[in-house]
Amino acid sequence: MNPKKHETKSPRGLAASTSFFQVIVGALAGLLLSLPATSEPLRVGTSGDYAPFSVLVVSDGQNHFTGLAPSLARAFARDQAMELEFVPFRWGHLEKDLQAGAFDVAMSGVTVRPERSLIGRFSLPITTSGAVLLVPNTSPYKEVEDLDHNNLAIAVNAGGHLEKVTRSRFMQAQIRSLEKNENVIRALANGEVNAAVTDTREAISWRHNYPGLRAIGPFTRDRKAFLVDASQPELARKLDAWLLRAQADGQFDAILKKELNEKLDTSPVTGPLAALLAAIDERLALMPWIAEVKRASHMTIEAPAIETRVLAAAIDSVRSAEKRNPLSEQHTEAEVKNFYRALIEAAKAVQRQTLMKPRRDLHLVLPDLDEELRPALERISDRIAMLLVALPQNISPEQIETGVQTELISTQLPEKEKKDLAQSLIALTSPHPDEPTSKTEWPPRP
Template sequence: MWVLGTARGTASDRRREPSRVAPRRARASALALAVALAAAACARPGATPAPGAAPEAAASAAAAPAPAAAPSVLRVGTSGDYAPFSHADPDAPDGLAGFDVELARRFAAERGVRIAWVRFRWPALADDLRAGRFDVALGGVTVRPERSALGRFTRPLAEAGAVLLVREGAGPASLEAVDALGPRARLAVNAGGHLERAARARFPKAQLVAVPDNAAVPGLLARGAVDACVSDAIEAPRWLAGLPGARALGPFTRDRKAWWVRADLPALARELDAWLAAREADGTLARLRRARLGVAGAPASAAPLPALLSALRERLELMPLVAEAKRGTRAPVEDRAREARVLDDAVAAARAAARARGVAAPPDAAVRALFRAQIEAAKAVQAAVLAAPPVPGHPGLDLDAALRPALTRLGERIAELLVELPGGLSEAAIRSGVDAELALPGVPDAPRRALADALVQAAGARRARPGAARQPSPSSRRMAARCSSSAGAGARSAGSGTPASFTGLPAIGLPPACTIM
């Protein structure tokens, strides 16, 4: 296992580019890193599996974490079958290439560590992470609630959405036509990953053909063995290039891609987050999205405001799992004593993050208002879930062993990201971002507006207090501009504060043969 040292000591990476770090500080950082890496060999084993976990979520109770990797080695899990994020390339180092692969290599080069690549199969991804086969998984990994309960996601690197690829004139003409076919619709999809779950949720009556090798999925459509295949809006253009006359229907989800870190490696997660924030600020991520993903003008998803909104969404998306866990144990939706502790912990986490960054903390009132609004939104989602019958096959994650620790991790992360907010954010950018990202099933308008109000208050406090932060560098000014321009990207408001539809994905630039409907 590989653990980076003093997570709080990475603040300099948030404020400047690595090439500008003074040699003395670089030597000190390298020494601290070496000490931390040596100590990692003695780190504790991974957490025991949650009782009743779903197949993806549950590792064997007898499985122990793999032996720790040697110091200065980062074990990276990737599938190698999900272009353009991670794919096989015989001419590339280690036979791997792609957006996430290149990013990981840059991180390792800047930190002076070696990557040990570990290949995984999508159905076994969660079990492999829990068993400690690698420290971080990457390569188009989608942020999902079941995964949030088992590990730590970094700030998102890209946005995508699930689409159906169909043959022109030989397949369904719309998503609704797939619904009408019912069990006669045959859909091919990568087995065990996010897209299989998304397809089963969107097309519950269709026949799903789960394919173990993601790269083999489009071949079934080409041979006419299925009526459609499931992809995403970033991968789809590459598949369509080999499927003359095919087109895409959708997207029918809005997804975020991130790196998935083991739950027991908080320092590594924070170090990666800090590094990714710096790479968003200096334009590296934008250049790689354009070069590797074929996405020009994509939202700066790793910038402070989009990352904060994503973390808020990630926490709210855990609430259906929390509700089902409470249904099983008959625990109440409301727990005022626990809510009070959450608010106190949030204030403490924000103060600690501010001290580590050398900036003034956001007002306690703003922190409490944000977390109070989260709590009210969370309770509304739980109540809506519990008012409906139990969902068959719902993953049974333990409330105390898996879900509450995940909520604690996300609470700390939200507090840290709140401290990162630049002072130049406009109220319009904040409110449109909240409407785009947090219009979730079961979340009423009132707590969503309260979340936006709290974020506006926190950002306004940073503008009003000259001593709240160091003088912004050119890279941080670029970051603020990206936040303002991208936080609300991808949603179109219908006037009520609820997005009418997600419209950001067509900008990905699908070829003329592909139609986004």
């Protein structure tokens, strides 16, 4: 018999597919959200200094956190019947505070970065942004490159993602990292620096509060997500299930529109496909470190025994996710293996690219393979398995191919590996015919 094929969907078919997806998401969310509510409050770390994600408002001596992250935290806690406690943090202390147990989850417009993947569990993305430079309208500088000179000063908030990308992008300019975020824009307004780094989201409020500024960029594309304590997998699963459900029933869209004045587009970042590709991208972003550890330890990229264990663990993770979501499409072992083989080959391609160049940042200590990198990969794999199960059938091949091209942004993944990943996902999301069919294993074995 022929392998399963895609069919062109009529509007009625599209509605049926959407309805089925909502049933699946509802079942997944219902199973996870029906767990007994804890008597302990949900402790949410938030900065209070990063509009529109987290803003601290003091009224009558009381602290009140507003913005996208606190609004989502309140909606999640309300659905979970949980008490909520906000814990302020400074960006330079985020990772240490989370590891020390100061809070259960950081919700504050946290950018997905590899070093954060090592110490926590990222949720599905909640939105995207990009780093930009703000300069006075009268500034002679027009392009990002114009600011990278040793006689120019750039202000940026200390300790977070923006400082890291600023120091990486501007090697010649004088970088002034300031502890309080509000001091960054004040330094620019007072003429103490030539430019200030923020992102496309925060730049809107800064330009509103300080007229006469314009933006240069963006020069990055970043994802924002919640960062959960690594030791709390159930909380991470609950959050992801809730985000999927909130996206499907419109609750997330309403909060996003209120806080960011925008609606979800036709490929929402919290949707299963885009979220799955984001998780794949997060996994691939760890591969340069894996490669450097192998270089330092004189290990080879090819590791057949480890790959066999990874495939077996992947099958177990997907089957566990299917048990938590019994209404989902049950994928065959061949389909799941084909996808994970493509994922493994993509990881090895990034490692090979890394080893083709001399190591940079020789002064930096590499993460430990067994204590940091592999546990991080396992945490990401848990989310990948959940999202594979949540994928609706009948996603068009064009949507998958476009998504692979636009969402795998953290590495220079070769086109062959992108194509192979796309084809494996197309095979996973093709509609099953009424009668059993023989599966063609992908990619074909030599």
